[in-house]
Amino acid sequence: MEREYVQSSNIRSVGYDSNTSTLEIEFNSGAIWQYYEVLESTYYEMRSASSIGKFFNANIKGQHSESQVG
Numbered sequence: 001m002e003r004e005y006v007q008s009s010n011i012r013s014v015g016y017d018s019n020t021s022t023l024e025i026e027f028n029s030g031a032i033w034q035y036y037e038v039l040e041s042t043y044y045e046m047r048s049a050s051s052i053g054k055f056f057n058a059n060i061k062g063q064h065s066e067s068q069v070g
Helices: 040-048 052-059
Strands: 011-017 022-027 032-035 066-068
Touching (some): 011 052, 022 040
Antiparallel strands (some): 011 022, 022 032
């Protein structure tokens, strides 16, 4: 999945696959996680949030099934 770099103290890049509703996040640690059944609108809200990390913690982490892929 293609990811785009973002300005965040914790997240390096994010990507989204609209066919599978999968959000992929690369953290600054190098870990890559996928989050499933994420609405496309949620992805765009996260991209435009003033703090991507805060949005992630409040709206995605712990609210979607996930797996580490890298």
